[in-house]
Amino acid sequence: MGIEPTNSLTTKTHELRRNRFAFVMSMCIVSPMKAYLSEDFPWACHAVTPVTNFTMFNHTKLIQCEGVASYYDRLQSVQVIRVVLDFAGQPPIPPDKCISSLLLGLPGVFFYPDSIRNILCSYVEMDYKTFQSYMTMLFASTVWYSNAGLCITATYLKRKHKECSFSEVDPTLVAFAATLYSPVAVWMGGNIDFMLAAFHVLFKIPVSAELVDYQFDGDGLSILYTMAVASLPVMYGFYMPKMSKFTRLMPWSGKPDNSPENYGSFSYNSLKVRWMSEL
Structure with missing residues (x-):
C-alpha cells in the first residue's frame, strides 16, 4: 500500500532571472561615478575665483608657469606641458610624412589629439610663400x-x-x-x-x-x-x-x-x- 503523490507534496522550484532593465539603469547611474577613481569628488574641490582682468591673471596664473615646461595644477587636477616649436626654415612636409618627419620625438606626443596633430601637420605642409599667396x-x-x-x-x-x-x-x-x-x-x-x-x-x-x-x-x-x-x-x-x-x-x-x-x-x-x- 502507498500514498499516491499529489501536486501539494511536490517540491517547488524557483527560477532565477536577471532583470535587464534594472541592470541597465544601475550601470547608467554608477558609470559617472567611475570618473572619481582618478578625480577628486566635487565637494573636495575648492571654489575658483574668476579672473576679471589681465593684471590678476598675470599675478595668479601666469607667474606660476614662467620658465616652467611642465606644470601640475593640483586645484584643478590638470597637468600642463608647454613645448616651443620653431618652424623657421622648415621645408614643407607632406601629410603622409608628418608623423615620421615632425611628430616623432615631441614631448607628450602620445597624448596629442587629432586637433593638435592636424594643426601641426597643416602648418608645416605649407611654406611661407604659400601663406603669402593666400593673403x-x-x-x-x-x-x-x-x-x-x-x-x-x-x-x-x-x-x-x-x-x-x-x-x-x-x-x-x-x-x-x-x-x-x-x-x-x-x-x-x-x-x-x-x-x-x-x-x-x-x-x-x-x-x-x-x-x-x-x-x-x-x-x-x-x-x-x-x-x-x-x-x-x-x-x-x-x-x-x-x-x-x-x-x-x-x-x-x-x-x-x-x-x-x-x-x-x-x-x-x-x-x-x-x-x-x-x-
Whole structure:
C-alpha cells in the first residue's frame, strides 16, 4: 500500500532571472561615478575665483608657469606641458610624412589629439610663400568693394542724368588695381605710425571705457576700409573728365562739361578698348 503523490507534496522550484532593465539603469547611474577613481569628488574641490582682468591673471596664473615646461595644477587636477616649436626654415612636409618627419620625438606626443596633430601637420605642409599667396588672394577679393562702389555710383548718375560727368572705368583694370592697392593699404596701416595710431583709435571708439583695455571693435575700421577701397575707382571716374584738358586722354570742349558730340570720339573709350583697337 502507498500514498499516491499529489501536486501539494511536490517540491517547488524557483527560477532565477536577471532583470535587464534594472541592470541597465544601475550601470547608467554608477558609470559617472567611475570618473572619481582618478578625480577628486566635487565637494573636495575648492571654489575658483574668476579672473576679471589681465593684471590678476598675470599675478595668479601666469607667474606660476614662467620658465616652467611642465606644470601640475593640483586645484584643478590638470597637468600642463608647454613645448616651443620653431618652424623657421622648415621645408614643407607632406601629410603622409608628418608623423615620421615632425611628430616623432615631441614631448607628450602620445597624448596629442587629432586637433593638435592636424594643426601641426597643416602648418608645416605649407611654406611661407604659400601663406603669402593666400593673403594676396584674400585681399584680391576686395575687388567686389570697388565694383559695388561703381554700381552704386552708376545708378545714382543715371537717375540724375549726369552720366557725362563720369569717365568710364573698365572692370578688368579695376580688378588688377584692387589686387595691388588693397594689400598696400593694409601694409601701410601696420607699418606707418600715424595710420596705425588712427586704427587703434577706431578700434576703441565703439567700446565702453571700462572694457577698452580688454576688448576692441573692428566694425568701424572694416567699414572705413571698405569705403576707402570702393571710393578709389569712383574718384578716378569723377577726376579724369576734369583732367582731360591736360592729359588729352578724353576730348575736351573748353566748357565745364563735355558736349555730347565729343562722346563719339575714339579717344573717349577706355584704356583697354583703345589698346585692343590699336592691335
